[in-house]
Amino acid sequence: MSETAQQVAAAKAVPPGDGPSGLAGAGIAANTVPGRTTGGSSTRTGIIAIIVLLALFAVPFVANTYVVFVVSLTLVYAVSTLGFNLLVGWSGQIGLAHAALFAVGAYGSAIGVEYGIPFLLTIPLAGIVAAVLALVIGFPAIRLRGFFLAIATLALGMAIVELLTMARPLTGGGGGMSVNVWSLPGITTAASTYFVVLAVAAIMFFLMRRALLGRFGRTLQAVRDLGQLTGSLGVSALRYRLVAFALSGFIAAVAGTLYGQLQTFIFPAMFQMNLLVPMLVMVFVGGAGSMWGPVVGAAFAIVLIEFFQDLGDQQAIAYGLVLMLAISVLPGGLTSLARRVGDSRFMARLRRREVAE
Amino acid sequence: MTTTAVATPVVQFVDVQKAFGGNKVLVDVSLDVRPGFTGLIGPNGAGKTTCLNVVSGYLQPDAGDVRLAGQSVLGRAPMEVARMGVSRTFQTPRLIPNLSAVENVMVGGSRHYRHGHLAELLGLPSARRDERVQRERAYALLEELGLDHPDRAANAFPVGSQKIIEVARALLNDPVLLLLDEPAAGLGAEDVDRLVNGLNAWTARNPEAAVMIIEHDLELISRLCPTAAVLHFGRIITSGAPKDVLRDPVVVEAYLGADVAAGD
Amino acid sequence: MLQTIVSGLESGSWFALLGLAIVVVMKAADVPNFAMAEMGLVATYVGISLAAAGVPFWIAVLATLITGAVIGVLIDIALMRRLSSYGHFPLLLMTIGLTLALNAVVGLIWGHDPRSFPAPWTGAAVQIGGGVAIGVSQIVSIIVGLIGAVAITAFFRTQVGAQMRAVAENRSTARLIGVSAGRLSAIAWAVGGFIAAVTVMLQAQSALVSTLSPASLIIYGFVAATMGGFTSLLGTFVGGLALGVIQQFVGAYISSAVQFSVALLVVFLVLILRPEGFTKGMVLRDV
Ligand SMILES: Nc1ncnc2c1ncn2[C@@H]1O[C@H](COP(=O)(O)OP(=O)(O)OP(=O)(O)O)[C@@H](O)[C@H]1O
Ligand SMILES: [Mg+2]
Numbered sequence: 001m002s003e004t005a006q007q008v009a010a011a012k013a014v015p016p017g018d019g020p021s022g023l024a025g026a027g028i029a030a031n032t033v034p035g036r037t038t039g040g041s042s043t044r045t046g047i048i049a050i051i052v053l054l055a056l057f058a059v060p061f062v063a064n065t066y067v068v069f070v071v072s073l074t075l076v077y078a079v080s081t082l083g084f085n086l087l088v089g090w091s092g093q094i095g096l097a098h099a100a101l102f103a104v105g106a107y108g109s110a111i112g113v114e115y116g117i118p119f120l121l122t123i124p125l126a127g128i129v130a131a132v133l134a135l136v137i138g139f140p141a142i143r144l145r146g147f148f149l150a151i152a153t154l155a156l157g158m159a160i161v162e163l164l165t166m167a168r169p170l171t172g173g174g175g176g177m178s179v180n181v182w183s184l185p186g187i188t189t190a191a192s193t194y195f196v197v198l199a200v201a202a203i204m205f206f207l208m209r210r211a212l213l214g215r216f217g218r219t220l221q222a223v224r225d226l227g228q229l230t231g232s233l234g235v236s237a238l239r240y241r242l243v244a245f246a247l248s249g250f251i252a253a254v255a256g257t258l259y260g261q262l263q264t265f266i267f268p269a270m271f272q273m274n275l276l277v278p279m280l281v282m283v284f285v286g287g288a289g290s291m292w293g294p295v296v297g298a299a300f301a302i303v304l305i306e307f308f309q310d311l312g313d314q315q316a317i318a319y320g321l322v323l324m325l326a327i328s329v330l331p332g333g334l335t336s337l338a339r340r341v342g343d344s345r346f347m348a349r350l351r352r353r354e355v356a357e
Numbered sequence: 358m359t360t361t362a363v364a365t366p367v368v369q370f371v372d373v374q375k376a377f378g379g380n381k382v383l384v385d386v387s388l389d390v391r392p393g394f395t396g397l398i399g400p401n402g403a404g405k406t407t408c409l410n411v412v413s414g415y416l417q418p419d420a421g422d423v424r425l426a427g428q429s430v431l432g433r434a435p436m437e438v439a440r441m442g443v444s445r446t447f448q449t450p451r452l453i454p455n456l457s458a459v460e461n462v463m464v465g466g467s468r469h470y471r472h473g474h475l476a477e478l479l480g481l482p483s484a485r486r487d488e489r490v491q492r493e494r495a496y497a498l499l500e501e502l503g504l505d506h507p508d509r510a511a512n513a514f515p516v517g518s519q520k521i522i523e524v525a526r527a528l529l530n531d532p533v534l535l536l537l538d539e540p541a542a543g544l545g546a547e548d549v550d551r552l553v554n555g556l557n558a559w560t561a562r563n564p565e566a567a568v569m570i571i572e573h574d575l576e577l578i579s580r581l582c583p584t585a586a587v588l589h590f591g592r593i594i595t596s597g598a599p600k601d602v603l604r605d606p607v608v609v610e611a612y613l614g615a616d617v618a619a620g621d
Numbered sequence: 622m623l624q625t626i627v628s629g630l631e632s633g634s635w636f637a638l639l640g641l642a643i644v645v646v647m648k649a650a651d652v653p654n655f656a657m658a659e660m661g662l663v664a665t666y667v668g669i670s671l672a673a674a675g676v677p678f679w680i681a682v683l684a685t686l687i688t689g690a691v692i693g694v695l696i697d698i699a700l701m702r703r704l705s706s707y708g709h710f711p712l713l714l715m716t717i718g719l720t721l722a723l724n725a726v727v728g729l730i731w732g733h734d735p736r737s738f739p740a741p742w743t744g745a746a747v748q749i750g751g752g753v754a755i756g757v758s759q760i761v762s763i764i765v766g767l768i769g770a771v772a773i774t775a776f777f778r779t780q781v782g783a784q785m786r787a788v789a790e791n792r793s794t795a796r797l798i799g800v801s802a803g804r805l806s807a808i809a810w811a812v813g814g815f816i817a818a819v820t821v822m823l824q825a826q827s828a829l830v831s832t833l834s835p836a837s838l839i840i841y842g843f844v845a846a847t848m849g850g851f852t853s854l855l856g857t858f859v860g861g862l863a864l865g866v867i868q869q870f871v872g873a874y875i876s877s878a879v880q881f882s883v884a885l886l887v888v889f890l891v892l893i894l895r896p897e898g899f900t901k902g903m904v905l906r907d908v
Contacts, residue, residue, distance in 0.1 A: 094709055140892055147653040147709060148851065151843055155888040158840075162882045207478055214488060215463070216474045218456065222464045225453045231435025232413055232445050234467035234530065273836075277717055284714050313729040320722025327715045328700065331707035 049206075056198055060191035069262065072194045074295075074302045075201040076258045081282040081294035082208050083251025089288030090217060091244035092224030094150040097137045097157030098279055101249045103164060103271035104130045105256020110179040110266060111170055119182035123200065123257045127250040133160070134249025138242055158272070165268045176267025179260045193261045200258060204251060209291060220244060221289075278305060281323060287333030297333075366391050367534050367567035368412060373421035375407055375591075382407045383418070384591040390534070393560060394568045396578035396585030396599060400611060403588040405571045406448055409536045412569075413445050414438035425534065440468070444527035445536035448571075450519035454512035458504060458522045461511050462495035465526035469494075491529070498525040501558055503551025517543030521552060528559055535568045541577050553580055575603060587611065623753055625869045631759040631827065632841075633865020634766025635820050639838060640845025640857040641773050642816035647851050649785045649809030652701055655716040657842060658835030659723035660696070660814050661821030664689035665830065666731050668822060669738045678741060685738075685818050693814025697807050720835075728832045735829035743826055758827035765823055769816060770858040777854065781808060837881070841868075844884050848891050860891075 056075075060068050084098045108126030113119050140152045165174050183192035211217060222230050223240045230237045260266050282301045286293025304319065366389035375383040382404045397405050410416040412423055414435035423430050430438050444465065452461045469491055472484040499507045504514075504521045511522060524540050541549050560568060572578050578585050579599040586596035589611040595602055602608055639657060646654050654660075668685030672678060696719065704711045737743070742761065746754040776782045785805050824830055824838070841864060848860025864887060871883050 088710060094713060144892075147647070147651075147713070150709075150713060151653060151847060152888070152892050155844075155847075155885050155892075159882070159885040159889065162885060166882070210480060211474065211478050214477050214484075215470060216477060218453070218460055218464055221453045221456060226451050228415075228435070229447065229451050230464075231415075232439050232443075233465050233526070234436055234439040235464070236436050277721070280714055280717065284710065288710055313725045316725030317722055317729065320718045320720075320725060323718035324700065324715060324722060327704065327711050327718065331704055331711045 053198075053202060060187075060194050065188075065190050068190050068194050070302060072190075072197045072258075072262055074298050075197050076255050076262060077279075077282060077298035077301060078295045079201050079204050079258070080252055080255035080279065081286060081297050082204055083248040083255070084279055084283050085286060085288060085290070085294050085297075086208070086212070086220075086251070087244050087248035088283050089290065089293075090212060090220045090224065091241060093138075093241060093244065094147070094153075095134075095138060095245060095248070096150050096154035096276060096280075097134070097160065098248065098252050099271045099273075099276040100157035100160040101130045101134055101137075101252035102256040102259065102275070102279075103161060103266075103268070104133060105253030106179075106260035106263075106266050106271075107164055107171055107177075107256075108253065109257035110177060110260050113180045113182070119180070119257075119261075120196075123254055126257050127254045130253030130256075131246040131250040134245045134252075135242055137249075138245025154276075157276075161268050161271050164271075172267075174268060176265055178265045179263070181261055181264055193258075196261070197258050200254060204254065208251075212291060284333050285326065290333070293333065367426060367565075368569070369422075369424045370408070370411075371422040371424065373408075373411060373418045373423060375404075375411060375416060375418050382591050383411070386421070386588070386591070386593055388586055388593060388596070390567045390569050391584075392565055392567050394556075394570060394582040396582035397569055397571045397588060398573070398575065398578060398585055398602075399588035404591040405588055406538055408588070409445060409538055409569070409571065412438070412534070413443055413536060439530070442468075442530075442533035443536065444530050444532035444534070446520065446523040446527050446538055446540060448538040448542075450516060450523050452511040452519055452522060452526075455510055458499060458507045458509060458511055458514065458518075458525075459492065459495045461522050462499060462525045462529055463491050465529040466491045466494070468530045495525065495529060498528050498555075498559075502555035503548055515543065517541075517545070517548060520544070521548070524552070524556075531563065531566075533566050535566060537568065537570045537572075539571055539573060541572055541574050549574070549577060553577065556581065575599070579603070623749075624755070625873050626866060627755050627759055627763075629866030629869035630862055631762045631865065632868065633862035634762045635824050635838065635861075636841040636845045636864050637858045637861025638766055638769050638816055638820040638823070639842030640849065640861045641770065641854060642813040642820065643842055643846045644849060644851055644854065644857050645773065645816070646809050646813040647846070649788060650697065650701065650806040651705070652712050652716060653843075654813065655713075655839060656696070656719040656723055657813065657817045658821065658839040659720050659727070660692050661689060661817030661819075662727055662830065662832070662835050663692060663723055664814070664818035665738060665821040665825050666727055666736070668818075669736055669825065670731070672738065681738075682822065685822050686815055689814040689816075689818025690811040691814070693810035693812070693817075694807050696814075697810035701810075702803065702806065720839075724832050724835065733832050735831040735834075736825065737829050738822055738825035740826040756827065762823045762827055765819065766858075766862075769819060770854065773812070773816070774854050776812065781805070785809060840881075841865075841884060844888055847888050 056071070059071055063071075080098070080102055087093055087095050087098070105126045108129055109119065109122040112122035112125060117125065137153055137156045140149060144152055164171050167173075171177055181189055181193065182196070183189040184195065187195075212220075219230075219235055220240055222233065222235060223237045226233075226237075228237055230240075263270070278301045281304070282294065282297035284297070285300045286295070286297030304322070368390045370386050370388040370390075373383050373386040374381075386404075386408065397408060399405055407416065411418050412425075412430060414430060414433050414437065417431060425438075425441055425443065428441070430441070430443075433441075453464065456464075470487050472481065472487050476484040477488075496507055499522070502521050502525055504518055504525070511519060514522065520540050520542065521544075524537060527535055527537070541552060544552065556568065560566060570578070570581065582599055584596060585599045585602050586593050587602055587605075587608050588594070589608075594607050594611060595605050639661070642657050643654060646652055646657070664685045667688045668681045671684050672681040676684070700715055700719070701712065704715060740758065740761070742757040745757040747757060747760070748754050777786060785808075788802055788805055820838070820842075821830060821835075824834070841861075844864055845857050845861035848864070849855070849857030864884065867883060867887070868880050871877075871880050
């Protein structure tokens with residue numbers, strides 16, 4: 001029998017959703033860390049995590065306000081990217097309303113505080129509101145895939161930002177609103193915000209890691225790579241797609257509440273393409289579908305933003321070119337480089353050389 | 358083998374018809390599949406995979422009925438059918454490329470996870486136990502089916518081994534009906550032996566379960582299946598013991614055009 | 622009233638043409654090109670510079686069109702093609718990076734002041750009864766828009782166009798029957814760049830363009846493409862025209878501040894009311 005004919009027949013016989021989502025996932029999939037946790041490596045991860053956490057905890061005591069601000073911002077972006085990466089990388093859906101949901105968090109918290117809700121309480125509340133909103137936005141996910149979903153969600157995200165502009169009595173309209181900054185008694189506001197950010201980031205990373213390395217993450221990847229075929233495994237692709245939307249919206253808004261605290265003044269224009277593009281870059285650089293990528297991506301983007309701060313033409317060109325170059329050279333993101341070195345022939349060659357010597 | 362000829366059918370095809378446009382792919386297919394192995398053979402394009410798609414909910418037949426333990430599966434989505442205890446593999450293996458073989462198999466265990474994702478998120482002991490149990494079962498199944506290096510990423514395996522991983526994934530749910538689409542394609546003789554042994558061991562433990570197996574390797578069919586049905590241009594032209602079926606002049610003729618060497 | 626309709630049809634023609642350019646590239650190469658308006662801007666600025674340097678108008682027009690097509694092909698060959706095996710995400714991001722870079726290049730070379738591409742007829746108007754005057758450049762935009770739509774439709778009837786449709790419908794089958802996807806995507810990018818150049822040039826012979834203008838043009842182009850479900854040429858063209866007219870009416874009778882929101886509302890309504898525009902789209906046809 002001819003191999004080609006057989007493949008054609010197979011391709012035809014494979015039921016809906018199979019081809020496109022499989023292809024779409026393929027590129028992203030190549031970057032994910034094989035998620036097997038053995039006892040030893042998880043203890044090691046735990047120890048590293050505690051050391052990193054202690055080091056981060058010490059930052060406000062040893063560094064100046066600017067550094068504290070930059071580290072806070074990095075952590076906020078890292079949390080936001082955690083959510084974005086969950087959606088784009090792990091569930092394979094390019095939803096582009098993330099900046100808008102981030103804005104919902106920032107505004108939701110600021111408005112909530114104005115109405116007398118304690119700030120810490122607004123963090124989960126804004127998250128829940130955004131999760132519901134994300135579900136509504138993600139609903140087209142039922143029938144839209146790939147770029148169609150991207151454009152639909154982009155439009156809906158823009159609509160949210162427009163609504164924020166129009167709701168002048170609540171949000172101050174295009175002029176923006178100032179944010180009541182919450183602070184712990186006895187320490188500076190910057191340090192206080194920092195600790196909240198650190199605590200939220202730590203919790204988010206801890207929970208996400210657990211979810212993504214376990215059954216939830218596995219199933220999400222199955223939905224991404226197998227599409228409708230997960231039905232035969234007793235898994236509802238639709239449900240997981242929507243859950244991914246809701247969760248990423250929740251996380252975006254949580255990060256948004258913290259962002260508002262850091263910026264102390266927010267206005268709609270902050271949350272348009274000028275934020276969405278760096279957010280996409282963060283996911284990309286971190287490696288879509290990776291576990292620790294969001295931190296790397298956020299740090300990279302912060303450096304990039306700081307470096308290209310006042311976007312003059314030269315900087316804008318450089319920004320665009322750096323981005324294009326990065327995508328061309330490493331389509332799997334910056335973190336794919338480490339992995340490529342880690343398990344490639346390169347490493348094998350090194351090892352062989354060691355043996356020879 | 359523990360098959361009893363009189364056992365009630367696990368799945369029944371009743372006058373199933375299916376056409377794609379003008380292309381009649383299944384014509385009045387009626388077939389009872391009882392516990393144990395049933396082979397489904399036929400030349401390329403005969404409609405074998407379409408049969409599986411009709412049972413597993415990916416295609417709705419134009420006419421006729423498919424009954425699983427007496428209950429019609431028509432109108433049910435693949436997920437519902439899967440929850441009724443039907444597992445399947447695909448002709449072209451579909452795995453999560455970057456996850457290890459074991460983790461791919463674990464994706465198939467949805468029926469065995471008692472805990473929800475919230476329990477998993479909170480790290481409750483019950484959730485951990487579930488996960489550990491399924492992981493051990495997945496390792497055991499892979500070993501039984503003869504796959505080495507279960508911790509290697511799925512895309513590092515040749516296609517033949519990927520099909521074995523799919524078989525294990527389908528088995529993890531303890532199906533009442535297992536549908537295998539050319540599980541041995543691309544396997545070497547030794548690996549086929551291990552697959553056969555693994556499947557036999559599994560059916561020995563699950564005597565109630567039915568396995569419907571599509572295969573071009575007719576020798577494998579002869580070894581595993583007490584009965585086989587031959588599909589040709591969407592019709593079941595004959596069924597019975599593989600030895601007799603393969604000697605049937607109608608079958609020989611059907612295969613001659615298709616240029617498939619009879620096994621032995 | 623009539624004036625508003627004509628203005629609407631004029632800007633609608635731009636949206637429609639850009640939408641068509643987006644759809645052509647989407648069909649053949651499966652890339653949503655966010656840089657489409659910027660590509661047209663670069664080409665148009667080349668034409669403007671040539672015209673300013675004394676090159677005859679029609680030669681400058683020709684140069685603009687060729688520049689647009691060449692930019693398209695270069696982008697495809699140098700940047701896009703190698704990425705297609707990595708899935709959608711890098712492709713999307715690449716067109717965004719390209720948008721930033723091209724826009725900044727224009728700013729660096731030509732500055733940020735608004736410019737126009739004056740045609741021999743720019744400023745002239747046709748008097749029609751009741752003291753209403755219609756600009757010749759408006760008529761030119763509408764007519765060129767129509768010609769463009771007809772030409773693209775005809776293009777898809779040619780052999781190359783048919784192959785393109787085959788690729789859009791089923792990539793693997795197309796490969797089997799020996800269609801060279803690479804050549805087709807280069808052609809599609811050339812056509813896309815060409816139409817983008819036409820679009821921005823039309824805009825510049827009637828109004829002013831600058832590094833700021835592509836941002837809204839591209840969104841309206843995407844809205845038009847959405848209205849055609851990213852596959853229907855007719856739907857995209859009519860959608861673009863309708864969008865232009867709606868925008869003008871909203872701007873004239875309500876407020877220009879809500880024009881953008883109205884466009885988003887249109888996308889939303891299309892998604893809710895006309896989902897078949899998508900489900901019949903090529904993505905699901907891959908099944
Ligand atoms: N979804 C579909 N749409 C249109 N035609 C289909 C579809 N699925 C299968 N066919 C056609 O139905 C016929 C039977 O296909 P099927 O895949 O069931 O054959 P098969 O017996 O499994 O063959 P093989 O041994 O090659 O796997 C073929 O002609 C195939 O082209
Ligand atoms: Mg088949």
